[in-house]
Amino acid sequence: MRVREAAMTLNRTGNPYYLLTPGPLSTSRATKQAMLRDWGSWDADFRAITARVGRRLIELADGGDDYICVPMQGSGSFAVEAAIGTLLPRDGRLLVPVNGAYCRRIVESCRYMGRAVTALDGPEDRVPDLAALEQALRQDAAITHVAAVHCETTSGIRNPLEAIAALAAAHGRGLIVDAISSFGALPVAARALRADAITISANKCIEGVPGIGFVLCRRAALERAAGNAHSLCLDLHAQGTYLEKTGQFRYTPPTHVMAAFDAALDQHAREGGTAARGARYAENCRVLVDGMRALGFRTLLDDSVQSPIIVTFHSPADTRYRFDAFYEELKRRGFVIYPGKVTVADTFRIGCIGQVGPAEMRELVAAVAASLAALGVADGRPALAA
Numbered sequence: 001m002r003v004r005e006a007a008m009t010l011n012r013t014g015n016p017y018y019l020l021t022p023g024p025l026s027t028s029r030a031t032k033q034a035m036l037r038d039w040g041s042w043d044a045d046f047r048a049i050t051a052r053v054g055r056r057l058i059e060l061a062d063g064g065d066d067y068i069c070v071p072m073q074g075s076g077s078f079a080v081e082a083a084i085g086t087l088l089p090r091d092g093r094l095l096v097p098v099n100g101a102y103c104r105r106i107v108e109s110c111r112y113m114g115r116a117v118t119a120l121d122g123p124e125d126r127v128p129d130l131a132a133l134e135q136a137l138r139q140d141a142a143i144t145h146v147a148a149v150h151c152e153t154t155s156g157i158r159n160p161l162e163a164i165a166a167l168a169a170a171h172g173r174g175l176i177v178d179a180i181s182s183f184g185a186l187p188v189a190a191r192a193l194r195a196d197a198i199t200i201s202a203n204k205c206i207e208g209v210p211g212i213g214f215v216l217c218r219r220a221a222l223e224r225a226a227g228n229a230h231s232l233c234l235d236l237h238a239q240g241t242y243l244e245k246t247g248q249f250r251y252t253p254p255t256h257v258m259a260a261f262d263a264a265l266d267q268h269a270r271e272g273g274t275a276a277r278g279a280r281y282a283e284n285c286r287v288l289v290d291g292m293r294a295l296g297f298r299t300l301l302d303d304s305v306q307s308p309i310i311v312t313f314h315s316p317a318d319t320r321y322r323f324d325a326f327y328e329e330l331k332r333r334g335f336v337i338y339p340g341k342v343t344v345a346d347t348f349r350i351g352c353i354g355q356v357g358p359a360e361m362r363e364l365v366a367a368v369a370a371s372l373a374a375l376g377v378a379d380g381r382p383a384l385a386a
């Protein structure tokens with residue numbers, strides 16, 4: 001009965017619980033309300049939304065006239081796969097420093113598409129070895145591009161994007177950036193990075209709903225990429241060319257998702273842009289980490305490499321702890337979290353992004369304490385700290 005009542009109570013985002021799962025993540029009521037009408041995909045009203053969204057993303061990335069924003073229907077991985085499949089020549093080779101599942105997905109995408117790829121494997125709780133990256137660039141002239149994941153959401157680690165970009169540029173290689181979990185909260189400067197492509201997804205730090213991704217492409221790189229794509233639907237050159245000519249997507253766009261994203265961009269600007277959004281998330285992260293540490297939990301990552309996007313915690317050593325039961329207890333208290341994804345330790349993850357602030361993070365920490373008590377778990381101390 002009490003569970004039922006709790007589930008019926010809506011929070012300020014109009015939802016029975018907050019999603020601390022990036023993403024999808026918690027969206028504002030205004031963003032959800034933006035979807036309560038219909039648009040014709042060819043109509044000027046919708047074309048205006050598409051054009052405005054593109055302009056704003058290029059502005060946020062400081063891309064200027066050098067960049068074009070190409071939308072891609074689907075989740076973020078569709079945008080990443082489109083970027084690789086379009087910008088990497090068929091006889092190119094992609095170098096990927098790997099420290100998590102999203103880096104591994106890039107490697108897997110290359111294998112599916114039949115593109116040569118070199119994976120530089122490293123531990124998931126460390127940033128990539130830049131010396132090894134430089135050595136690979138020196139030794140293998142066949143490498144045409146480097147792929148960098150800005151924030152590896154697997155662990156929450158913030159990779160040294162600027163340093164990786166500088167190495168790629170110094171060695172005359174192209175750069176494809178997966179900024180999907182960081183864009184809108186951490187600075188990503190397309191021109192300064194000299195990136196060929198930056199991939200973005202609607203349902204991360206801009207706080208839109210899922211269903212579309214975007215690739216900010218350097219015009220010169222996209223122009224050279226005609227004929228590279230292995231896939232009709234994922235051809236960014238064709239999508240970009242058609243968009244410039246007609247203002248439209250080639251195939252049915254997710255109209256409601258675009259309208260919600262446009263509304264989310266309004267709110268992002270009103271909040272104070274990337275700096276303000278990043279500051280809110282950083283405060284969320286600080287409240288979360290401090291509160292969890294006070295309960296005995298330990299973070300996987302060192303604070304120096306922790307992003308303000310998502311935090312990985314070691315599971316408690318107490319034998320009464322089970323993730324599934326902990327998850328249900330938290331959900332009953334209004335918060336949905338993520339299971340762990342790293343392979344190096346038994347963990348769970350809590351996101352800091354979405355329509356939540358420090359007040360909700362404090363509520364979450366209290367809910368964690370109550371959930372541990374309900375399970376009879378003494379505290380959050382993991383085995384290694386016992």
Ligand SMILES: *Cc1c(COP(=O)(O)O)cnc(C)c1O
Pocket residue numbers: 022023075076077078080102149151152153178180181201
């Ligand atoms: C979310 C995310 C993606 C895309 O994942 P989808 O499940 O396709 O949305 C890609 N890279 C990173 C770093 C991400 O966090």
